[in-house]
Amino acid sequence: MSSTIGLIGLGTMGKALARNIASKGFKVSVWNRTPETTTEYILKYGNEFLTAAENFEAFVEGLQLPRKIVLMLPDGAPTEEILRKLLPALDDGDCVMDGANALFRLTELHQKQLLEKGVHFLGTGVSGGEEGALHGPSLMPGGSHEAWQSFEPILMAIAAEDFNGKACAAYMGGGGAGHYVKMVHNGIEYAEMQALAEAYDLLRSIYQLKNEEIAQIFTQWKEGPLESFLIDMAVEVLKKQEEGKSLLELIVDKAGQKGTGTWTSQEALALGVPTPSLTGAVFARSLSAEKDTRTRLAPLLKTPKTVASLTLTDFTAHLEKALTLARLSHFTQGFALLQAAETEHHYGFPFVEIARVWQGGCIIRCALLKDIHAHYTPLLYDAAFAQELILENLQNLRTIVATASSQAIPLFALSGSLTHLDAYRRAELPANFIQGLRDRFGAHGFERKDKEGTFHSDWK
Ligand SMILES: NC(=O)c1ccc[n+]([C@@H]2O[C@H](COP(=O)([O-])OP(=O)(O)OC[C@H]3O[C@@H](n4cnc5c(N)ncnc54)[C@H](OP(=O)(O)O)[C@@H]3O)[C@@H](O)[C@H]2O)c1
Incomplete structure (x- = not known):
């Protein structure tokens, strides 16, 4: 049976997050660059909801369509490398979520690049460290609304609870909003x-x-x-x-x-x-x-x-x-x-x-x-x-x-x-003094309290 979601990157965060997702009854398939890590992980934690594929191609093929794939990798080169490897294997409508601490501008670039292939990208801030990832992180997803809708049931299920018992996850807005927050x-x-x-x-x-x-x-x-x-x-x-x-x-x-x-x-x-x-x-x-x-x-x-x-x-x-x-x-x-x-x-x-x-x-x-x-x-x-x-x-x-x-x-x-x-708490700051200096040496001008407009003084 195909998996509901795929997760790439079995580091501290990826290992914990995959277990959290599986514990909520979603079937997760994992992939990691170093295969020994995957083997060890599956031996320890694998079950009907937490599995690994033979190789990268089988991992991608084994996911329900449209695919949902989470990246838990260091930002920068490792994420770029995996996106380059992943993109040719994806189909129109698939959704990728980046859970790294990525710079919001890069997230926006990825969103554009992936959309050219019809793939939706969600840049998600994940907070709480290893314990949070395992028992309930705070999640700040942003970017493609299609991707948010696709990941929403899973993210709401795995998130921590707020003071009133509601999930600590919400759509943060378009573009790089999630990673910005x-x-x-x-x-x-x-x-x-x-x-x-x-x-x-x-x-x-x-x-x-x-x-x-x-x-x-x-x-x-x-x-x-x-x-x-x-x-x-x-x-x-x-x-x-x-x-x-x-x-x-x-x-x-x-x-x-x-x-x-x-x-x-x-x-x-x-x-x-x-x-x-x-x-x-x-x-x-x-x-x-x-x-x-x-x-x-x-x-x-x-x-x-x-x-x-x-x-x-x-x-x-x-x-x-x-x-x-x-x-x-x-x-x-x-x-x-x-x-x-x-x-x-x-x-x-x-x-x-x-x-x-x-x-x-x-x-x-x-x-x-x-x-x-x-x-x-x-x-x-x-x-x-x-x-x-x-x-x-x-x-x-x-x-x-x-x-x-x-x-x-x-x-x-x-x-x-x-x-x-x-x-x-100060209605008056010494910025009038700064303005005086700026006008004296650079003719930068200033506003006055008693007249509208911009003024220069005659310093000669
Ligand atoms: N740790 C935290 O408390 C925390 C909290 C919030 C967010 N984050 C973010 O979550 C992300 C993952 O953090 P982490 O602490 O789990 O990192 P980590 O323990 O260092 O794990 C890094 C993972 O990325 C893989 N990787 C590294 N370079 C790769 C490459 N070039 N190609 C493919 N895979 C590569 C590693 O695979 P190998 O096993 O093959 O080395 C490993 O699975 C980071 O972006 C981090 O900023 C971390």
Whole structure:
């Protein structure tokens, strides 16, 4: 009997996703470049719903028409290679879904290329890592509507559940919409991770807390407004022991990155959307990678000793509130970018649905998404719940940033959020001064408060 769906790429994600699909009663056929991986996988997990074909041709031939094929490959060359191999074997009406973290522009190119052969292409953001892929990811499909309709029953069945038990999957719009939303999701993820890392740094540097003690503080936070998947993960990381030592003490402080944070920042710059915390988090990872330079400069620039001016209880209370407000800022920056992208690309983003689809399965799932979903506004700071959060927690964020600054502890994300918030609270910014300078040296002109039009001053 032919299979309902085919999946190419038995890496971490592909293996888990195929098992998830099969567990929902859809017959899946898998193919992987290295055949030994396939053999081993089928031996371990194969059943009537999870099978493998003899070879690539048999894999394609063994799928129900019109075909549904999922690619779970690294983006770039591997995906291109498989598409080149796959395309000649496909027929009019077949549908291909790319589950990689692909750049949205490339997704749009693939959509065009495949459509020339009558094949529909769906670029789908998949979030949740291996566990999410196995038990329920958050799914952000976009692109061909025909392909969405074809994959919809399967994607709805395998997705995580939102706060009300609905599937965390929804059509994100045309073109590269799905991968765009996933890109912004990852941008927010960068900022969230950086803010937690900064909290850890403050506690260990100013209060000399051990990782186990920091884990206890984070565990208390899990029960409050900071409830989120990433804080659960943070507690596990802080507690993890290897060879009788805290794992964190063994890990080199150089953060890796695969590019989605940079793509988010490039888009934000291109569209003129301020995302200081999201972009700051990318800079923080880049600077962390300069380990040799930091090690060389640290004694030369005489890193000062830290002093605790607040009690630990007071400081952690400030920090919890600061992180709560920073999270609002991260989502505000991310959604503002999506709003600008809508104006630019006309994807048809379902903004309120995005706040729902991120409630389960994905890395940035958190309690705050309930309010964002219920009271969505294009700039989240406009919402009443957000204004309440700002008024309640802004002073705490300021205390944390001021303390860090006085102790020479760098805060890329938390200080970015404070500046972002402070700038939106100022009806008057010093941009008049910038305009004056631009007109003085470049005759760029300026608008005036008292007259309509554009003016130049006579500087002679
Ligand atoms: N890992 C995550 O948490 C996560 C989360 C969301 C999205 N994603 C995205 O999901 C995709 C897959 O990630 P992963 O973590 O599962 O990757 P992975 O574990 O590195 O697996 C890569 C898979 O791609 C295959 N492959 C690599 N180069 C190939 C080529 N040139 N031709 C054919 N097959 C090739 C590999 O086959 P072989 O066995 O032959 O090497 C393997 O099956 C990536 O785009 C990633 O960005 C990952």
